[in-house]
Amino acid sequence: xxxxxxxxxxxxxxxxxxxxxxxxxxxxxxxxxxxxxxxxxxxxxxxxxxxxxxxxxxxxxxxxxxxxxxxxxxxxxxxxxxxxxxxxxxxxxxxxxxxxxxxxxxxxxxxxxxxxxxxxxxxxxxxxxxxxxxxxxxxxxxxxxxxxxxxxxxxxxxxxxxxxxxxxxxxxxxxxxxxxxxxxxxxxxxxxxxxxxxxxxxxxxxxxxxxxxxxxxxxxxxxxxxxxxxxxxxxxxxxxxxxxxxxxxxxxxxxxxxxxxxxxxxxxxxxxxxxxxxxxxxxxxxxxxxxxxxxxxxxxxxxxxxxxxxxxxxxxxxxxxxxxxxxxxxxxxxxxxxxxxxxxxxxxxxxxxxxxxxxxxxxxxxxxxxxxx
Numbered sequence: 001x002x003x004x005x006x007x008x009x010x011x012x013x014x015x016x017x018x019x020x021x022x023x024x025x026x027x028x029x030x031x032x033x034x035x036x037x038x039x040x041x042x043x044x045x046x047x048x049x050x051x052x053x054x055x056x057x058x059x060x061x062x063x064x065x066x067x068x069x070x071x072x073x074x075x076x077x078x079x080x081x082x083x084x085x086x087x088x089x090x091x092x093x094x095x096x097x098x099x100x101x102x103x104x105x106x107x108x109x110x111x112x113x114x115x116x117x118x119x120x121x122x123x124x125x126x127x128x129x130x131x132x133x134x135x136x137x138x139x140x141x142x143x144x145x146x147x148x149x150x151x152x153x154x155x156x157x158x159x160x161x162x163x164x165x166x167x168x169x170x171x172x173x174x175x176x177x178x179x180x181x182x183x184x185x186x187x188x189x190x191x192x193x194x195x196x197x198x199x200x201x202x203x204x205x206x207x208x209x210x211x212x213x214x215x216x217x218x219x220x221x222x223x224x225x226x227x228x229x230x231x232x233x234x235x236x237x238x239x240x241x242x243x244x245x246x247x248x249x250x251x252x253x254x255x256x257x258x259x260x261x262x263x264x265x266x267x268x269x270x271x272x273x274x275x276x277x278x279x280x281x282x283x284x285x286x287x288x289x290x291x292x293x294x295x296x297x298x299x300x301x302x303x304x305x306x307x308x309x310x311x312x313x314x315x316x317x318x319x320x321x322x323x324x325x326x327x328x329x330x331x332x333x334x335x336x337x338x339x340x341x342x343x344x345x346x347x348x349x350x351x352x353x354x355x356x357x358x359x360x361x362x363x364x365x366x367x368x369x370x371x372x373x
Contacts, residue, residue: 004048004055005073007080013092014084015115016049018315022306024119024244026129026142027149027167031159039164043076044157056080059157085120090296092117099293099300105265106293106300109307112315116303123212123245125167130240131193131232147185148194152178170208173198193232200230212245220248235282243298250297252286258301259285261308266292 020028020036031037037046044059058076081087096114100107132144145167152168172178173194182191201208215223223246227238236255242248252258259277262268262285293300306312 002058002073004057005077007054007056007077007084007086009054009084009086010052011049012114014054014086014117016047016054018113018116018306018312019084019119020047021311022116022302022309023138023141024302025121026138026145029162029164031162037159037164039153039156039166040079041166042154042156043072043079044159044164045076045080046159047080083120084117086117090299092299095296095299096303099303102294103292103300106304109303113303113307113312116299116306118249118299118302119244120247121245122167123215123241124170124209126241126245127197127212127227127230127233128167128173128194130237131197131230132187132190133237133240134190134193134232144185144187144190147187148182151181151185170198170202174202190232193230196231197233216245216247220251223248224251235279239286243302249295249299250290252289252298252301254282254285257308258305261304262288265304 016034016036025038028036028038031046032048034049035046037044039045042061046057048055048057056076058073060072060076078087092115096110100110128148129141129145132148133141136144149165149167150163152172153165155163155165157164178198179191179195182194187194201212205211215226218226220242223242224235224238227233227241228235233241236253239251239253243251243253254262254277256277259268259281266288268281268285268288289301290297
């Protein structure tokens with residue numbers, strides 16, 4: 001492992017304990033006090049939150065010269081700056097001030113939830129993660145993605161007995177036995193969605209990864225429509241990918257949880273539709289947030305979502321204490337109404353008891369062109 005290197009970013013611009021634990025990404029693991037680790041395309045990265053900065057360590061295959069090592073550090077530094085949207089012109093502190101002036105509810109929670117930054121993830125990984133998110137929650141999505149990586153990804157590093165795998169490449173997901181294997185691993189009907197989408201990408205595009213990245217350069221509606229043709233992708237999941245991977249900063253993914261926030265805090269009447277969230281209402285809620293928060297409304301929406309998660313209900317306003325041990329395990333009775341949109345509506349299930357530490361999914365987005373390894 002390398003020495004600790006600074007990202008030179010204050011906590012008001014990025015807080016790892018919320019940004020990495022609120023459902024944006026599903027592969028980061030707590031690996032020490034205020035530390036999180038993950039593997040990305042042959043590199044292993046550990047982040048550490050400090051009171052006034054964020055630091056990182058990295059592991060990568062041994063190079064032959066110091067110049068190559070320096071180049072690796074430059075690549076990783078650029079990757080992290082891009083991944084966290086730190087190289088963009090987005091000043092999160094200024095955004096929070098503007099959103100607080102626009103909305104009294106945002107102003108009320110802003111102090112406790114500073115530094116929730118939108119990730120800019122690989123659209124291939126992001127797409128398949130949110131295909132797994134259908135009718136699911138953060139803990140189970142994370143478990144599924146870990147199984148997917150352990151089965152089809154490459155082992156990159158082992159830290160204190162904990163193995164870290166890369167996200168699998170598309171060609172690993174198109175074999176004839178993948179669907180049955182995923183079903184055995186507990187993916188259920190999502191197994192078919194994964195294999196069908198992987199096959200569609202491989203069969204219809206000479207470079208599927210490049211095509212997905214190209215959606216960053218088209219209009220939101222064009223990108224959203226393009227994603228809807230994949231198995232397991234409805235309007236909600238498409239908005240997740242647009243927001244988190246494709247630079248559509250005003251994409252507003254709406255699940256039942258966001259709908260409840262809209263009803264409770266923003267005057268949306270629930271009496272007219274207690275069983276379903278129609279496509280018209282979905283669009284109306286999204287437009288409300290876009291009109292309220294303006295540019296980067298998807299970022300503001302994600303702060304509201306995170307603040308409403310049970311896991312963060314007792315979060316103090318101070319930023320000197322970091323709890324990295326948020327429990328995301330689920331008991332049999334912990335399932336709640338956080339159900340994702342598969343078609344033109346969301347089906348609401350009656351709430352059941354939830355443990356104090358349950359997390360739901362949250363969706364976010366980013367900006368800037370990626371510097372790939």
